[in-house]
Amino acid sequence: MNQYQEITENGLWKQNPGLVQLLGLCPTLAMTVSLVNGFSLGIMTALVMAASNASVSPIRRLVPTEIRIPVFILIVAALVTLIDLLMHAYFHALHAVLGIFIPLIVTNCIVLARVEAFAAKNPVIPSALDGFMMGFGLALVLAVLGGIREIIGKGTLFSGIDLVLGASSKAWVITVLPDYHGFLLAILPPGAFFGLAMLIAAKNWLESRKQATQPMTPNPVAVH
């Protein structure tokens, strides 16, 4: 497996920020009331992470170790401001829905975690890929969690997609459960905790089943 495949696999599955590292829980829990909301914020985070990893990597030898955290945070903050203003300009409705959570990407610990743990030690291309894949892995979790909460909570899927793709896409909203009363608990914060716990349990179950079905493969040398 080459380096890029490994980075991709780590981001999407093995080291998934949402399910394994449990970093970036603030948007995971707060913004996943619908699939569109969750995935949009996830993609924003992925873009910020790719950009911040790519910008930190080239200057990694220039930044004195003692002040690296403030320097990194400033870079991340500048990039988030950029994304925030771009969204405000081009996806105004979605920007209004996601609101405070876009500027809050700065404080999302997964961004700084990848900058510190990966970009500060690796060349530009792998760093950018790592940032994007970690962010994309988070976005997928947010999308699945948002989808589950939306179906259980409101009985629909893809609601609010017109905020992203324009009014013409309003017809894409799927009513999964017609004539549904709505299970408010799934939309409220407890629903996020329950949903995330179920997803983590499902991932662990899949992993343990995989291990149980192929016990004969030799253990790879631990890299940690």
Place this chain on the structure above:
Amino acid sequence: MKFSPFFTTNTSVSIVMLKVLLALVPGIIAYVWAFGSGIVVSLILASATALLAEAAVLQLRNRPVMPFLLDGSALVTAWLLALALPPIAPWWLVVVGTLIAIVIAKHLYGGLGQNPFNPAMVAYAALLISFPVIMTQWPVPLELTTIKLSFIEQWQYIFNHVLPSGVGFDAMSSATPLDYLKTQLKMHHTMEDIHQAKFFGMFAGKGAEIVASMYLLGGLYLLHQRIISWHIPVAFLTTLAVISGVFHWVNPAHFSAPLFHLLGGATMLCAFFIATDPVSGATTPKGKLIFAAGIAVLTWLIRTYGGYPDGVAFAVLLMNILVPLIDANTQPRVFGHSK
């Protein structure tokens, strides 16, 4: 002549649970008499769902199914939940609630003996938060209405949402006295005026106060059988009576009388059947007193100032969180050891 040691046989969980169910029966009979047979439908639904869910989860967890199924704990949870829900609610409300109680609140936390929260109250709180409208529509006491649905008609309504012709839902549903009291007080009506509403009985809700008295009777039976100790019911009821009494004495136009609090809402059910749950409640004698008094204070606070009409479920859950702390700090002195 008998000699020590005097071993007592351990009462099995099944016997305990059976006696708890038995103690609920007078309350259920009064309920049917006062509000019609809808509650029986709920009880059947909840029991069936609880047993099926319990069996399915035990199977999934590779636990022996029959012994745990026959211990009756799932049935007690189901009955308590059904008694806490409005009996004219649609069937799926009862089913969803029972599933939450058994699968999430009980088994995901480790099953009988492990759950930190009272399963029936977890389900009740989840339903109240999720379906606030359905959860606050209660049947009118039979005394006040000419509409008397037969058992079959109740069944039809709960399952198909079909009422006999000429009967509107509004004619058979109303707010509870606790709910009504809260909204009327907000409109600055005095307590005296509010109590003129026809669904107020002597002390609390018409019909409901009789059901509550029957719960009290069942609770006394449990005390007599030593299924529960006196600590929780006495501490709970006394604290609630004292707080509501003091405030009522200071300002009777704004605060309800103690008897209204004692016989209204879920007070009696909580005192003897819910707060006394041996798993999620405090276990030390002193701890039980603190635990129950805490529930009483919170119940009164939520009823008087909170957003929801009755506060028993939230009060119990909040105090459940404190149980480990309470128990750890109230360990009785072991005989022969200094503190």
